[in-house]
Amino acid sequence: KESINQSIIMTSKFYFHFNSEPNFTAVVKWNGSLDVTVGDSLADFLVRFNDKHGAQRSLSSSEVGLSNSPVLTRSQRILESSPLSSLSDRQDVYVVLDDSPRTAKQTTNSRSSSVKKPEVEEKKDPAVQAEITKAFDQAKKFEAKNHIAKARMLILHLLEMDPNHGAALELIGRMDLQRGSYEDALTHLHKAEGVATKRRKLFGMLGETYYRLGELPSAIKHFQNALKHTKSEKRKDDIEAWIARVKYEQYGSQEAAIRIYEQIFNRNQSHPQALIGYCMAAADRGQGKESIPHLLKAIVSAQQQKSDKETVKRIGLHFASVIDRSSGVRDVLESLGDAATAVSSISFLSTVAKNHGAIKASVGFLVHCANLEPFNRSIALNLIHNYEVLADYNGCFAQCKQFLSRNSSASVAGLGASQISAIIDSIDLKQDTIFKSDQRWEKLDDSVKTEDQIINPNKPPKPCPYSNTELDLFAIYITIVKIFYVTGCLHPITKLINLMHKVKSDYDIHLTSIRNEHAYYSCIAHLMNNVTEKWMNGDQKPTDFKPLYFCGDSHSLPPAYQTVMMNDEPRILIPKLVTGLKCWHMRRESKFFPSMNFDNVLATIPKGSEVIFNFGEIDCRESLIICVEKGRYANLDEAMNVVIGIYMGRLKQLITRRKLAIYVHPVAPVLDITRKNVVKFNRILEREVSKIPELKWLDFDNRMTLNNQKLFNYVYALDGTHLSPRYVTLIEAALKKCE
Numbered sequence: 215k216e217s218i219n220q221s222i223i224m225t226s227k228f229y230f231h232f233n234s235e236p237n238f239t240a241v242v243k244w245n246g247s248l249d250v251t252v253g254d255s256l257a258d259f260l261v262r263f264n265d266k267h268g269a270q271r272s273l274s275s276s277e278v279g280l281s282n283s284p285v286l287t288r289s290q291r292i293l294e295s296s297p298l299s300s301l302s303d304r305q306d307v308y309v310v311l312d313d314s315p316r317t318a319k320q321t322t323n324s325r326s327s328s329v330k331k332p333e334v335e336e337k338k339d340p341a342v343q344a345e346i347t348k349a350f351d352q353a354k355k356f357e358a359k360n361h362i363a364k365a366r367m368l369i370l371h372l373l374e375m376d377p378n379h380g381a382a383l384e385l386i387g388r389m390d391l392q393r394g395s396y397e398d399a400l401t402h403l404h405k406a407e408g409v410a411t412k413r414r415k416l417f418g419m420l421g422e423t424y425y426r427l428g429e430l431p432s433a434i435k436h437f438q439n440a441l442k443h444t445k446s447e448k449r450k451d452d453i454e455a456w457i458a459r460v461k462y463e464q465y466g467s468q469e470a471a472i473r474i475y476e477q478i479f480n481r482n483q484s485h486p487q488a489l490i491g492y493c494m495a496a497a498d499r500g501q502g503k504e505s506i507p508h509l510l511k512a513i514v515s516a517q518q519q520k521s522d523k524e525t526v527k528r529i530g531l532h533f534a535s536v537i538d539r540s541s542g543v544r545d546v547l548e549s550l551g552d553a554a555t556a557v558s559s560i561s562f563l564s565t566v567a568k569n570h571g572a573i574k575a576s577v578g579f580l581v582h583c584a585n586l587e588p589f590n591r592s593i594a595l596n597l598i599h600n601y602e603v604l605a606d607y608n609g610c611f612a613q614c615k616q617f618l619s620r621n622s623s624a625s626v627a628g629l630g631a632s633q634i635s636a637i638i639d640s641i642d643l644k645q646d647t648i649f650k651s652d653q654r655w656e657k658l659d660d661s662v663k664t665e666d667q668i669i670n671p672n673k674p675p676k677p678c679p680y681s682n683t684e685l686d687l688f689a690i691y692i693t694i695v696k697i698f699y700v701t702g703c704l705h706p707i708t709k710l711i712n713l714m715h716k717v718k719s720d721y722d723i724h725l726t727s728i729r730n731e732h733a734y735y736s737c738i739a740h741l742m743n744n745v746t747e748k749w750m751n752g753d754q755k756p757t758d759f760k761p762l763y764f765c766g767d768s769h770s771l772p773p774a775y776q777t778v779m780m781n782d783e784p785r786i787l788i789p790k791l792v793t794g795l796k797c798w799h800m801r802r803e804s805k806f807f808p809s810m811n812f813d814n815v816l817a818t819i820p821k822g823s824e825v826i827f828n829f830g831e832i833d834c835r836e837s838l839i840i841c842v843e844k845g846r847y848a849n850l851d852e853a854m855n856v857v858i859g860i861y862m863g864r865l866k867q868l869i870t871r872r873k874l875a876i877y878v879h880p881v882a883p884v885l886d887i888t889r890k891n892v893v894k895f896n897r898i899l900e901r902e903v904s905k906i907p908e909l910k911w912l913d914f915d916n917r918m919t920l921n922n923q924k925l926f927n928y929v930y931a932l933d934g935t936h937l938s939p940r941y942v943t944l945i946e947a948a949l950k951k952c953e
Contacts, residue, residue: 228298244301299457387403414449471491576600588620611697612692645696656709702775744926761788798860839891
């Protein structure tokens with residue numbers, strides 16, 4: 215704070231050169247004013263040139279252009295409309311004779327210059343005007359609900375009736391900017407600029423649009439216009455922060471950008487965009503640790519001021535990059551001082567770190583919280599899940615055992631932590647798997663149901679009577695079942711399920727805060743009937759089978775520990791669970807924790823292995839339709855092609871880097887509500903797999919459905935969401951076709 219408040223905004227110097235005869239150089243000084251353009255300085259230069267050399271040669275602005283080099287080219291041209299702050303301190307600017315400066319200036323800003331003021335129109339028919347008003351009002355309601363596609367459709371219909379409706383043009387321009395259609399945004403915003411009476415917001419949106427397109431001089435020009443038309447001090451700070459960002463990130467004027475950030479701080483020391491910009495500049499100068507107090511303030515300010523998603527993400531990603539090192543957590547805790555004992559605050563920082571890729575740092579924050587509050591069940595549960603993201607199941611299990619040991623008197627519905635500890639304390643995850651142990655299995659009680667409420671709608675669940683803390687404890691219990699199943703430590707699971715089923719009972723736990731944990735537990739409880747029958751009698755041993763890895767979301771659980779013949783060789787399917795991963799998360803730039811979980815799980819698969827990949831169900835169930843509604847894609851086909859392209863790109867990378875032999879599994883069409891989309895997704899997925907010779911498609915998606923793929927084949931039903939292990943015969947047949 216002191217370094218910001220004590221900073222001195224120094225005057226910058228720029229050197230303007232005219233290298234033709236007669237040579238002339240002038241020093242132009244800038245005192246930090248944001249209103250001065252490069253053209254203003256050129257005018258000053260020309261006055262001084264003509265004063266000295268006017269008798270020999272006189273220059274006017276119409277016959278010269280400005281350049282970053284002695285030769286005037288399109289790429290080196292400096293626009294006169296650019297703010298002087300866009301130049302770097304002590305930069306050389308060349309004043310070069312130009313035969314066609316007028317044409318160049320016109321083409322540079324062709325989008326905005328093409329906008330014409332509308333002619334005066336006749337008064338509209340009242341019925342037409344009523345329809346326009348109704349369409350606009352409905353479009354605003356759709357936009358408020360994030361149904362951008364519907365809102366755009368209404369606005370486009372409105373603009374057919376009234377092409378110069380300023381508010382409608384501004385609305386569709388804003389929506390185009392939000393959905394990433396920047397050329398469309400420019401078209402609509404520039405037209406709105408020509409007809410709107412209030413253009414303050416338009417200039418700001420135009421500035422951001424040009425920034426997204428990489429057209430930086432135009433971006434700064436429109437931000438400058440927005441600044442001139444803005445009275446709100448807060449809005450001025452927002453715009454200046456944008457100008458500084460453009461300068462720093464892409465324009466090369468880093469010192470000028472820092473000065474702008476410091477000017478904002480002098481007025482508002484809690485401005486999120488200025489704080490993150492300043493912190494990023496500090497990190498670039500090797501002062502990331504020193505900037506942590508400002509970074510923490512940015513995180514808090516963004517939350518308190520309800521900043522836009524892009525700002526929150528930008529802050530989160532930078533925070534993750536600063537703390538994702540051995541001393542990162544310690545540096546943050548030291549910076550917090552006495553506040554480092556506030557568990558809720560540290561837990562929040564853990565979530566920020568996790569959501570932006572710094573998983574180990576997130577674990578570190580939660581370990582600190584757990585030491586402060588060893589009885590806090592929510593902290594313990596989150597810590598266990600973070601170890602899952604790291605694919606560190608030994609760490610998961612150790613945390614489970616430690617928490618239950620510390621809280622031996624805790625219980626939910628009469629099931630005590632000490633009872634669970636008595637079963638798990640002697641277990642070694644590495645030694646007690648079905649591959650290394652001959653432990654005795656316990657049969658599932660007859661009272662354990664094998665039918666799901668989705669399949670039996672006539673038996674509605676009862677309201678859950680448990681408190682949040684009781685639910686968190688039960689979530690820890692049932693997560694132990696998940697850990698055992700994923701790691702192949704199967705023999706204790708039936709004993710645990712027999713105990714936990716009494717807690718689960720017929721309650722609607724799937725509607726509570728632990729619905730995700732419950733979903734995994736419920737699926738595994740259904741599967742254990744089949745798994746125990748297969749391995750309990752000891753006629754076969756898993757060590758007799760070579761592993762065939764199955765990498766997927768929760769749909770990797772049903773085929774786990776089943777066996778197939780592949781190339782005349784018996785194989786056992788080994789689950790490699792990646793929780794919550796969408797194809798969209800496989801983007802190279804993604805830092806969301808499912809992406810990190812995917813990387814960590816892949817690291818546990820030996821190079822050169824044969825792997826079945828099964829992803830895309832969550833995209834079909836959650837993301838694709840929403841993205842179309844938000845207008846990010848024109849239709850479902852486009853959305854599916856994009857995410858499948860991401861999926862295929864990642865698989866090709868794994869073939870090259872990890873030498874994996876990859877089989878692509880179709881998405882399971884179990885859910886009625888998504889089946890139509892799943893069938894379409896599988897058709898596109900099969901087509902794209904066929905284009906990559908190294909990939910093999912498991913061709914059985916039509917066997918999972920009936921009636922021309924309109925109905926699910928309930929022969930393969932399990933719990934209303936997942937396939938039964940019976941479907942593994944389809945995998946085996948598809949593998950045979952791939953030989």
